[in-house]
Amino acid sequence: MNRRYSEHDVEHYDRPKRKGSRPRTKERPTYDEAVDGVVVTVDRGRFTVIVEGRELWAVKARPLGRKGVVTGDRVRIVGDTTGAEGSLARIVEVAPRSTVLRRTADDDDPVERVLVANADQLVVVTALADPEPRTGLIDRALVAAYDAGLAPLLCLTKADLADPETLLSTYRSLGVPWVVTRKDGDLTELRERLAGRTSVLLGHSGVGKSTLVNALVPDARREVGHVNAVTGRGRHTSTSALMLRLPDEAGWIVDTPGIRSFGLAHVEPEHLIEAFPDLDEMTEDCPRGCTHGADEPECGLDQAVEAGQADPERVASFRRLLEARSVPAYLL
Structure with a gap:
């Protein structure tokens, strides 16, 4: 023995x-x-x-x-x-995982890091001001959500400081749902979006994730950070992903550490477009190896736009997500 x-x-x-x-x-x-x-x-x-x-x-x-x-x-x-x-x-x-949300440290890093397993919704938390919204992370988070099979949701905080319409106009053509919150405001709509789901909250430091978590789960007691007045960046207050049950067993939320890079080395263009069935259908006759980017010759998306079969803004928004994969992750 x-x-x-x-x-x-x-x-x-x-x-x-x-x-x-x-x-x-x-x-x-x-x-x-x-x-x-x-x-x-x-x-x-x-x-x-x-x-x-x-x-x-x-x-x-x-x-x-x-x-x-x-x-x-x-x-x-x-x-x-x-x-x-x-x-x-x-x-x-x-147990086998139904979904996996992952990232790489940078776009040339071959090592994938699994953030959360078995979630079904990715809530991209973005402040409308203090700090200013950075669409680079939003785009990359959306790419990660589509790649992982998670439903995306934009949660725009601090609406008492700025008008959300400017940012919403950028994503409306993609059909991404959103909720808008403000300081000490009503969170009923957000709670309805979270009910019955396992949702991952993702965003830069200082955008208000921990504040939302404390409001949604009163006994969570997550530390709330502040934004540096000089750099405009928040301070990391969460050091590891924490999964919390919502009151009345209405679902789960996962609070993740504030991130400053989100590599997408694991995402392939052909996988990304599958998240947009209407656009995917238009690429059936694309040349072999077509990435569906703006500089691809004879791309089916361009032909569909010219024929009036595709919304130009939706195609442009999809291509912006493609381009987000090539923007250095540390610039987010």
């Missing part, structure tokens, strides 16, 4: 993966006693998991190897799942 692990620990069944090593037993663990949970945050190799309404700490079992576990993952857990002080459970299985 291994001195470190009892017969009830999944690690008991596996040797380290060394050449020539053999399993200690042919009887593999079945995890019949494992319970289901959802990962709500990750902190230095430890995972906070919600199991049957209670919160507990867990680590990743060794048989999972290098398989990553992220916020939003649905997992199975063994060990002490009481959530009592000092208890520790082990994650032994990760």
Whole structure:
């Protein structure tokens, strides 16, 4: 018997993966006693998991190897799942993910970083002023949402400081839904958009994500930051993605750290256009390898515009999203 692990620990069944090593037993663990949970945050190799309404700490079992576990993952857990002080459970299985929101550190970085799993809506939070809105991140976030199969939603904050119409006119042709909020304003419309869904809140530091989270989940107590008067940029207040249940079990929201770069090295043009079925249909006769950009010869989108079959503004907006992939991520 291994001195470190009892017969009830999944690690008991596996040797380290060394050449020539053999399993200690042919009887593999079945995890019949494992319970289901959802990962709500990750902190230095430890995972906070919600199991049957209670919160507990867990680590990743060794048989999972290098398989990553992220916020939003649905997992199975063994060990002490009481959530009592000092208890520790082990994650032994990760369920297949329905969606994956990912990014790269930069556009030439081959390493993808999964931000959140199993979400179904990406809420792009943008301040209309203080700090000024930067469409580069909005465009890239929309690209990431379409690529991941998430429904996008624009949430424009600080409407008491600026008129939202200027920014909305840029995205109206894409058909992206939006909500507008203001300081101490009514959040009924936003709550309706979040109800029954798992929504990821994404945006620059200082745009008001944590303020929204505290208003939506009163006991969240997320730290609220301020915008630097010189640089016009916010200070990071959240350090890791945190998944929170909305009151009355109306859904989940994931508060993510404020970001300053959002690489899209993993996104292919042909995958992006699939999120726009009306435009995708017009590219069936495009030459092989066509990226559907503005400089592509004989692109079906241009032909559709010339024939009056496509809205020029919608095509231009789609191409702006394509171009967002080539703008250096650190300039966002």
